[in-house]
Amino acid sequence: MKITVAGEKKDVKDGLTVAELIVQEEVETPEYVTVSINEEFIKNDTFDTYVLQDGDDVEFLYFMGGGR
């Protein structure tokens, strides 16, 4: 199936979970990433069970603490 990850179209296997996508995308500090799917945030404790659907638009939002 085809999904969009951070603005890029990707071919991924059917039944891919968010947790698997996080590994595949080598997301930094995966425990603290916020995931939005089709402009809705999903709870971090559902990453393992959340199965992505064809056409999903996935964004990873990262903590960025610097500034001074």
Added chain:
Amino acid sequence: MAFTNEQLERYSRHIILKEVGVKGQKKLLNAKVLIIGAGGLGSPAALYLAAAGVGTIGIADADAVDLSNLQRQVIHTTNDVGRKKVDSAAETMRAINPDVTVNTYHEYVTSANILDLIKDYDFVIDGTDNFPAKFLINDACVMAKKPLSHAGIIRFKGQLTTIVPGEGPCYRCIFETPPPKDAVPTCKEAGVIGAMGGVIGSLQAMEAIKYITGAGDLLVGYLLTYDALKMEFRKIKLPPRGKGCAVCSDEPTITELIDYELPACELKQGNEE
């Protein structure tokens, strides 16, 4: 208030813009912006807001200028090393534009002082370097209904969003709670390219100017991310405000400000990053 000839000349490139004009420039001169943190983000924000003629600029920072700051904190010079950052920043702003009244606050923001600090300002710029401060500033601005530019930078990346309480999502809508101490690297540990503060801090100043003048569309409901290595900006649409948010939903569960603990390494050095 009529402009002096000097002001007409100083602000001529603003006044000629149809989105600003005489009216917008007057709004800038009457506006009050608070910048929290006189560092990588706060420096360019303060420089541009002073140059733009924002009439009152507050600057809050408890630190002194360190040699390691000068790679990015462009409001301070080599001669300022050892001085209070707020004094150095205020001197530079006054030198750029005598129209600007600068208020300095040589203190850390805490749950005890932040509401008092922000109450007289129209817009707040978060230029801090740690999550406890970023959550505190977000929560206080939501509670006091103050518009806020939130930003963060690390390595070759930066991001920002504009929070107008009641109109769009807040920082806590995106991130429910600060990461555990030392779980996410700071600039001191991971480094940051100096010009990143220039890019993102200038965008924060731009949002403040747009908010004050009413020009264009604010970055409310979006997170703008910048990856310098890929030379890529992305404007990520955020979900609507407050859906289950602990602070900005209609039934908030956080109604008092929280002082989260700073990582031990930063506490020892007095919040210097």
